[in-house]
Amino acid sequence: MPTKKIEDTRQASPEPKTQFVNGTKSSAAAVAAQPDRKGSLPPAGKNPAGIPDWRLERLPFRIENDWVDGEYHYKVIGDTNAPAPPMRPSKYLSKEQSIEILRYMIVNRQMEAALESMYKQSLVIGGLYLSLGQEASSVASAYALGKDDWLGPMIRNQGSMVVKGFRPRDTMMQYMGKGASPTKGRDSGSHYGDVKSLNVIAPISHLGDSISILAGVALGARLQGKNIAGIGYIGDGGQSTGPTYEGFNFAAVQRLGVILFVEHNSWAYSTPSELQFACKDLADRAIGYGVPGVIIDGTDANQVYDATHEAVARAHRGEGASIIEAKLMRMKGHAMHDSALYVPAGVKEYWKRRDPIARMEEYMKETGWMTENQIAGMHAEVQRFIDEERAIAIAAPMPPPEEAGTDVYFDNSVEIPVKYGEVRVKQANKNRQLAESSAPGHYK
Amino acid sequence: MAAVTYLEAIRQGIWEEMERDSRVFVLGEDVGIYGGAFKVTEGFVHKFGVERVVDTPISEMAIASAAYGASLTGLRPVGEFQFMDFISSAHSQIVQILAKSNWRWGAPAPLVLRGPSGGGVSGGPFHSQNPEMFYVHTPGLKVIAPATARDAKGLMKAAIRDNNPVLFFEHKFLYRRVKEELPKEDYTVEIGKARVHREGHSISVITYGAMVYVAQEAAEILAKEGVELEIIDLRTLLPLDRDAIRQTVEKTNRAIVLHEDTKTGGIAGEIAAIINEEAFDFLDAPIVRITAMDAPVPFSPPLEKAFLPQVKDVVREARTLMQY
Numbered sequence: 001m002p003t004k005k006i007e008d009t010r011q012a013s014p015e016p017k018t019q020f021v022n023g024t025k026s027s028a029a030a031v032a033a034q035p036d037r038k039g040s041l042p043p044a045g046k047n048p049a050g051i052p053d054w055r056l057e058r059l060p061f062r063i064e065n066d067w068v069d070g071e072y073h074y075k076v077i078g079d080t081n082a083p084a085p086p087m088r089p090s091k092y093l094s095k096e097q098s099i100e101i102l103r104y105m106i107v108n109r110q111m112e113a114a115l116e117s118m119y120k121q122s123l124v125i126g127g128l129y130l131s132l133g134q135e136a137s138s139v140a141s142a143y144a145l146g147k148d149d150w151l152g153p154m155i156r157n158q159g160s161m162v163v164k165g166f167r168p169r170d171t172m173m174q175y176m177g178k179g180a181s182p183t184k185g186r187d188s189g190s191h192y193g194d195v196k197s198l199n200v201i202a203p204i205s206h207l208g209d210s211i212s213i214l215a216g217v218a219l220g221a222r223l224q225g226k227n228i229a230g231i232g233y234i235g236d237g238g239q240s241t242g243p244t245y246e247g248f249n250f251a252a253v254q255r256l257g258v259i260l261f262v263e264h265n266s267w268a269y270s271t272p273s274e275l276q277f278a279c280k281d282l283a284d285r286a287i288g289y290g291v292p293g294v295i296i297d298g299t300d301a302n303q304v305y306d307a308t309h310e311a312v313a314r315a316h317r318g319e320g321a322s323i324i325e326a327k328l329m330r331m332k333g334h335a336m337h338d339s340a341l342y343v344p345a346g347v348k349e350y351w352k353r354r355d356p357i358a359r360m361e362e363y364m365k366e367t368g369w370m371t372e373n374q375i376a377g378m379h380a381e382v383q384r385f386i387d388e389e390r391a392i393a394i395a396a397p398m399p400p401p402e403e404a405g406t407d408v409y410f411d412n413s414v415e416i417p418v419k420y421g422e423v424r425v426k427q428a429n430k431n432r433q434l435a436e437s438s439a440p441g442h443y444k
Numbered sequence: 445m446a447a448v449t450y451l452e453a454i455r456q457g458i459w460e461e462m463e464r465d466s467r468v469f470v471l472g473e474d475v476g477i478y479g480g481a482f483k484v485t486e487g488f489v490h491k492f493g494v495e496r497v498v499d500t501p502i503s504e505m506a507i508a509s510a511a512y513g514a515s516l517t518g519l520r521p522v523g524e525f526q527f528m529d530f531i532s533s534a535h536s537q538i539v540q541i542l543a544k545s546n547w548r549w550g551a552p553a554p555l556v557l558r559g560p561s562g563g564g565v566s567g568g569p570f571h572s573q574n575p576e577m578f579y580v581h582t583p584g585l586k587v588i589a590p591a592t593a594r595d596a597k598g599l600m601k602a603a604i605r606d607n608n609p610v611l612f613f614e615h616k617f618l619y620r621r622v623k624e625e626l627p628k629e630d631y632t633v634e635i636g637k638a639r640v641h642r643e644g645h646s647i648s649v650i651t652y653g654a655m656v657y658v659a660q661e662a663a664e665i666l667a668k669e670g671v672e673l674e675i676i677d678l679r680t681l682l683p684l685d686r687d688a689i690r691q692t693v694e695k696t697n698r699a700i701v702l703h704e705d706t707k708t709g710g711i712a713g714e715i716a717a718i719i720n721e722e723a724f725d726f727l728d729a730p731i732v733r734i735t736a737m738d739a740p741v742p743f744s745p746p747l748e749k750a751f752l753p754q755v756k757d758v759v760r761e762a763r764t765l766m767q768y
Contacts, residue, residue: 183549195516195551202549204540212506213541216513216521223469223495223519243505243537250506254498408583410552410607418518423466425493432491434459436452437483 041088049284053295054303056085059327063272063344073344074272080346084353087363090302092309095369101143101301102360102370103378105135108159109357110379110386111168115175119336123394124175126188131156133299133331136356137263139163140304141231141324144312148420150199150217150230152210155190156263156330157233165198168386172393179399184407186399195419207238211258212247218256218315224420229257229315231308236276237268248321252289257315259308260323263298265330270342283325291321298326299356302363328354448626451619453593454558455484457600458522460630462492465520468604469496472507472524481526482560482619508534508557512542512609515555520604528561528613529573542609543584554607558600560616561589562654562704564752567616568743574653574705574736579611580682580714586635587682589613591656593624595679598633606635613681615653622657636680638688644674647762648692650715651702652678655753659702662758671766681711689715690722697728698765702753707735729768732761 044054061078090098112130119128131138138159142151151157151164158171166182173181174189182192183202193202201210201217214230221228234244239262251258262282266273279285286293292314296303304326311322329351333340364370370378448456462468469492470485476499479486489497500507504525511521525531531538538557545553563572580587586608590596596614603610641656642663649659656677663673676692678685693699699719701712712733719731734753742748 187548191548193549193551201513201516202551204544206536206540209509209537209541212509212537213513213516215506216510217516218513219498219510220514220517220519223514224517243509246501246503246506247509250501250503250510253501407547407550409586410546410554412605412607414607416518416552416554416607418467420517423469423496423519425495428493428496429490432487434456434491435487436448437455437479437486 041086047281047284047295049280049287051281051283051286051293051295053281054088054307055295055297055327056088057082057297061347061350063274063347074342076344076346080350082350084359087300087359088302091306093302093305095367097143098364098369101140101305102357102364103382104139104143104159104163105301105357105360106379106382107162107168107386108135108139110382111158111162111171111389114168114386114390115172116336118172118175118390118394125177127335127337128175129155129189129335130332131159131330133329133351133355134263134265135159136301136304136360137261137298137326137328138233140301141261141308144305144308145229145231146312146316148199148221148226149228149312150201150214152201152203152214152230152232153190154203154207154210154233154235154238155205158190160231160233161190161200164200166192166194166200168389169393172390173396176393176396177398178393178396179403180396184399184403206241206243208234208241208244208247211244211260212250214258215247215251215254215256218251218258219254221420222256223423224418225422225424226420227257227316227318229259229312231259231261233261233263235268236262236264236266236273236282237271239282240276248289251321252291255318255320257312258321259311259315260321261308262323262325264325264327265298266328267330267334267340267343269334269338270340281325283323286323289321289323291323293323293325295325295327298328299351299354299359301356301360446625447623448593449620450590450593450596450614450622451482451484453597453624453626454600454614455486456626457597458485458604459488459491461601461604462488462496465604467518468520468522469498469514470522470524471498471500471511473500473502473526475499475524480524482616484524504530504533505537508537508542511555511557512537512545512553515553516551520554522556522558522604525557525559527571528559528575529570531557531559531575531611535578538579538585538609538611539582543582545584546608547584552607553609556600556603556610556612558612558614560619561613562615562617563741563748564617564654566743566745566748567741569740572741572748574613574703576611576613576681577705577709577711580711584609585682586610586680587613588635588680589615589652590679591615591618591622591641591653591677593622594626595633595639595677597626598631599635599679601630602632602635605632610635613653617654633679636683636685638685639677639679640674640692641677642673642675644672645696646671646673647698647700647765648674648676648696649700649702649758650676650678650689650692652681653704655702655704658753658755659758661755662762665755665759666762669763671762673762684711684714684718686718686722689718693719693723694726697726698768699727700732700734700758700761700765702734702758704736704752706738707733708738710735729765732765734758734761
């Protein structure tokens with residue numbers, strides 16, 4: 001049978017970036033140059049269940065139902081006035097890497113600002129899902145992956161996809177249904193991926209499924225002699241689904257390097273996390289799954305990076321799965337049509353003080369790694385980049401109607417290559433012959 | 445070579461493919477040391493290693509999704525559902541992820557999901573179903589339902605070699621009841637091609653799975669009356685062999701579609717529509733459907749017998765058709 005390598009007939013996806021190799025290349029001197037706050041910052045503690053908790057504060061409020069003037073609303077119980085704590089220094093990131101992470105976060109934000117403006121100009125088709133306030137959680141986690149590792153993004157993780165090697169124009173073309181989008185216009189938003197070089201699972205709308213897919217990818221890689229890591233993002237809402245549980249349990253018991261990165265952004269559409277689960281912290285479930293867990297501040301890029309770095313290293317050593325719970329807030333509505341009026345007063349202001357980009361910029365100035373001017377210059381450079389990407393995306397043509405129903409099946413004359421290498425097993429009896437099976441099973 | 449059972453033929457198919465291609469591996473519940481609930485993978489783990497014969501937790505959706513994830517790294521998994529009734533626990537993953545994979549993001553999923561389906565063994569409502577139509581209705585999948593030992597082996601090999609997600613519905617009633625001598629050499633059976641099980645000229649009986657043998661018994665009775673049934677064994681349900689359906693109706697001018705699946709939404713409706721499109725001018729009589737009744741599969745033997753199509757139903761309908 002004639003075979004040929006799979007041809008990517010779509011616009012070529014870019015080569016994966018290789019500089020984000022787990023931060024292990026950071027120089028000791030660079031790390032040592034970080035401000036020594038050992039004296040002033042409390043060490044990482046544990047939550048009541050014994051799970052490590054790296055945060056410098058606990059959430060001082062909760063959401064409850066309130067009955068006012070014949071209507072239900074949500075109200076805040078507690079104090080939303082607390083100022084933001086400082087960021088923790090990273091144990092692994094060098095100056096160059098920190099600069100790169102900040103830039104990716106700004107790309108994430110500016111890309112979404114551009115998409116919002118395009119939405120208001122009716123250039124976006126359908127809904128638009130933004131991740132304002134979640135840039136550190138998307139970007140700094142993906143930054144810890146190596147080139148053989150995989151990403152399982154969800155609809156709000158377009159920042160992580162840029163770190164992995166996609167471009168802002170890809171998400172923009174997706175939202176505009178362009179023929180050159182990574183899905184040829186067949187799906188929208190962050191519902192795209194790449195198996196050939198970037199190792200990104202294209203998410204679907206149902207929640208939690210990427211987790212078990214990543215488990216399968218890690219299983220396949222291990223059969224080929226490689227321990228890989230895969231970040232499976234999930235929300236405080238999404239983690240309520242069966243697929244999240246069943247997929248992660250499978251990864252945990254098989255000791256596959258799936259990192260369940262819970263972006264606990266407090267709201268699942270209009271549902272506060274107080275209505276999603278009964279345990280105190282989602283990372284408590286690590287005990288039930290039998291894997292290590294950690295709670296971090298999702299607006300602190302250093303904590304996000306460090307936690308993911310350690311989980312990735314564990315995965316590479318063959319030690320299996322981990323849970324990271326990042327606490328943060330979804331600063332906009334579920335999608336552009338949703339103004340999130342259900343969020344009670346004070347909550348957004350609390351989290352606004354914890355804006356991940358503002359905090360990282362403050363940190364870069366404190367360490368002396370960037371000046372105010374350099375930061376402004378970075379914003380301007382990113383803005384030019386996003387403007388270019390936007391122009392390219394807008395100019396791209398729509399898909400041809402004749403391609404609505406093509407590619408439903410894959411060509412059987414094309415050979416599908418193995419990704420990592422030849423399959424290896426430890427013990428097997430190569431010479432064993434197939435004998436007839438024994439007594440009947442359940443039914444005759 | 446001695447005749448082997450339908451079940452042994454499936455075993456040979458998977459075993460030989462695993463020998464031939466190290467990318468092929470098995471995953472499912474109890475498939476390792478136990479060898480599978482029906483012993484389809486007995487001995488496999490010792491030959492191929494625990495890495496290639498994976499015992500999973502009880503989660504059909506994890507079996508389906510992990511098989512899919514592994515196929516994204518270029519491997520060719522064969523996932524087992526202990527009973528195909530449990531495929532409903534993986535339904536979302538199969539139709540939303542596996543079936544759409546190549547079309548949506550250019551990621552082919554070369555995997556097989558297989559298991560025993562069908563009734564007639566007092567299995568009750570959850571161990572006797574014919575769930576195939578949920579998946580025949582899903583573009584992007586292939587659906588196979590062999591009736592003979594030879595086809596079970598050849599189609600299993602073809603399914604494993606196919607670059608698309610294939611659902612392989614084995615019939616548990618046939619596991620040990622059907623025997624055949626198999627070719628010595630490596631062979632496959634083409635997916636999407638039906639087979640003439642019995643040649644005839646009076647009426648076409650288009651069928652699949654265990655019902656092929658119900659049709660055969662009816663044919664032997666009717667032959668004594670000079671009515672010669674032509675029995676078409678579909679073997680593949682998606683894609684359907686439209687040519688074979690057209691050709692047989694052109695030949696006999698009368699059609700019965702016989703299946704163990706329930707009536708409403710069963711493939712007989714689809715085939716009747718195809719006959720309408722392909723061979724309307726050749727029909728001398730209405731198309732007849734003989735199917736299970738629209739109810740869940742009952743457990744108690746007299747109830748299950750009433751539920752399933754019987755030989756006498758085929759004989760009766762054939763005699764009526766010959767009146768036209």
